[in-house]
Amino acid sequence: MKSFFQFLFRSFAGASTLVIVWLVSFLAFEQTFVTSLLYGLLGGVVIAILLKWYHRSQFLRENGLSRREYQYIKKNLKEAKLKINRLQKAMFRTRSLSNMKQNLEIVRIANKIYAITKKEPKRFYQAEGFYFKNLDSLVEISEKYAFLHSQPAKTPELTHSLQDTRITMNRLADTVEKDLYAVLEDDIDNLNFELDFAKRTMIQSPTDHDNKGR
Structure with missing residues (x-):
């Protein structure tokens, strides 16, 4: 699901860049329609590739992989x-x-x-x-x-x-x-640790409550 949303974000960013670059080239720099469109396509593709590279690098860092x-x-x-x-x-x-x-x-x-x-x-x-x-x-x-x-x-x-x-x-x-x-071994170990911690907390709570009452 996360990768799907990242794909949507890259597509949106690439399309937005295409439109912005095309408008700037066509209106501000008075390039031809076709030339402006080519610049826009190039800019959109570059942005999409850079974002894909960034997301992949982030994914690898999170997983500790080369x-x-x-x-x-x-x-x-x-x-x-x-x-x-x-x-x-x-x-x-x-x-x-x-x-x-x-x-x-x-x-x-x-x-x-x-x-x-x-x-x-x-x-x-x-x-x-x-x-x-x-x-x-x-x-x-x-x-x-x-x-x-x-x-x-x-x-x-x-x-x-x-x-x-x-x-x-x-x-x-x-x-x-x-x-x-x-x-799933790591998840099971983490769950057991959290359960043990929760049990100890529940056991200690009445004692702490009594001490405060005194």
């Missing part, structure tokens, strides 16, 4: 989004009511990790296990499971393979849930 680190993370997030799309398609190809709830939960967690790290790229390093190992395993196994599950004839061997694959997916679901907790 431009090289951000490009590295951005590249991996782009690849991860494609993998999550594959995961989602594979999960929904398996039309099994018994597994539907878990499939939805796996997709939800994967999308949650992606959304958090896209919004705050510095958390990417807390989710490296998810991006470089667990997500790949999930995609590969879910696609294999969807393929096997779609076969019309269920032989004993096929049924056994489906059961083994499902067991592995269950374990991976637990692992991915731990990946989400790893990404």
Whole structure:
């Protein structure tokens, strides 16, 4: 949402600069209409680029990242989004009511990790296990499971393979849930600290009140 408003601001600033530069060039410096318009377009583009550079620099400072680190993370997030799309398609190809709830939960967690790290790229390093190992395993196994599950004839061997694959997916679901907790670890620690502080304050308050009464 913040990036959207920044885009609107850049667009507004660029358009305003275009109009101002065009008017000044055309009226004050008596340039031709076309020449003034070109100056305005150039000024608007320059302002938009400068603001985009400023917003990007501010974003990197807030996340404590260098431009090289951000490009590295951005590249991996782009690849991860494609993998999550594959995961989602594979999960929904398996039309099994018994597994539907878990499939939805796996997709939800994967999308949650992606959304958090896209919004705050510095958390990417807390989710490296998810991006470089667990997500790949999930995609590969879910696609294999969807393929096997779609076969019309269920032989004993096929049924056994489906059961083994499902067991592995269950374990991976637990692992991915731990990946989400790893990404949220700092938030959980901060929340626990604030809760402990609030509890101590609530315990001490009656005593402080009694002392004041004396």
